Amino acid sequence: MTMRVLLASLAAGAVTLPVPAGAPAAAVEDLTIRSVTLHPATPVVGPADSVRMVIEVVARGVTGPEGVRIKVEPGAPPASAGPSFPVTAPRPGAPGRPAPERGPALAPGPAPGPIVTARLAPGPISTARLAPGAAEATAGRIVSRPGEGWVTWRFAPEKSLSRWYPAGPWTVSVTARGADGAEVTGHTGFLLKRLTRFGGVEAVRGNSGVRVTGVLNRVDPQGALDYAPFPGQPVEILHRPGEKAGWTKVAGATTDSHGRFARTVGDRTGGEWRIRFQGTSHYAPRLGIVHQVTR
Structure with a gap:
């Protein structure tokens, strides 16, 4: 799936994957990925409809407008994919975490921000095209600064999830890049379900x-x-x-x-x-x- 930055968010069905107390999910000195939030947490698709996901990453110590990258692909993460983010429910207004926004639903048209070229072949979505490959994206715009140096990066697929994507486990890998080329990577997952x-x-x-x-x-x-x-x-x-x-x-x-x-x-x-x-x-x-x- 091609990803792009969006300036709107879904208001419900999210799961936040924070760092446990005293143990950052992924960090190199000040370069840290604090949390990953999926909207919706478990997308469900019917015969004809589709779901557009939003993935929010809270990080600090990131260098450059493309300092956070997202990869979304079918399947569970391998053991060597890097640290995992534990799954918990989001707590609105919790200290150190951005409160969920109550903004409008995602518009069907193009969103502001740069569009990353898709690795998938153009044309109708089909399982044959999607199953073998992964989709990558880089953020081009900072969405918000919650304080204490934490910055929220927001991504969404250019193509919505539908019944033609593989059902079951998917992996979201997040890589943040800091000064001198240092990088940290963490991963989480979600289940794509059919009605x-x-x-x-x-x-x-x-x-x-x-x-x-x-x-x-x-x-x-x-x-x-x-x-x-x-x-x-x-x-x-x-x-x-x-x-x-x-x-x-x-x-x-x-x-x-x-x-x-x-x-x-x-x-x-x-x-x-x-x-x-x-x-x-x-x-x-x-x-x-x-x-x-x-x-």
Whole structure:
């Protein structure tokens, strides 16, 4: 993915990867990478939509307008890729960290700042083009100075993530360059997931209890359809006696080769029902809508 500097940010779905207390993530004397923030932390794509990521790096001791470089590529980081940034949730206004901005969503048009030439071939996005290569970028503009010498650098892909990119783990490597050519590199990762959804869910009262049935679908991994059955996956059956009551898991089921599931719950006769799928490293979790018992 080609990266460029943006002057707008996403307001939600971020994860900050800070340096643990007393142990900078990556540093050479005063050259330090303090944190990396991903917006959104776990991008989820559907059959036709896409997600544009923003990656913010807080560093100091950087020399030159291209002193921070970003590489984003499919796969988990190798053991030799450099120090990792531990994953924690961002705390708005925490000391020493820039507070999340509440600015506008990313505009679809070009953003200010230099555009780095893509290593990927031009044309429509396809798995064949994207899987073998990595994308690199350099920052050309400082976004903000939070204080104490810390500077925020902001990057975003020129191409949005879509279903045609490989699902699962991706690596973000960050390299900062200081005086005399000294460099430090750290890395973190994220999961690119595809949407899931339920279809045909029913809760029907019978002689032996309530029969709950339905189908779990996922974005078709082959690309031939929008959605395809998701076989061999565990789903949870949730129940509550009324609107003001809490949800309780009362049973579970596993989808068959056609994505279908069925389970009879014998100790419930009424109330409200819904299905939950916890997700995988490649597919997003899903919480179904509320269903009333029929018959």
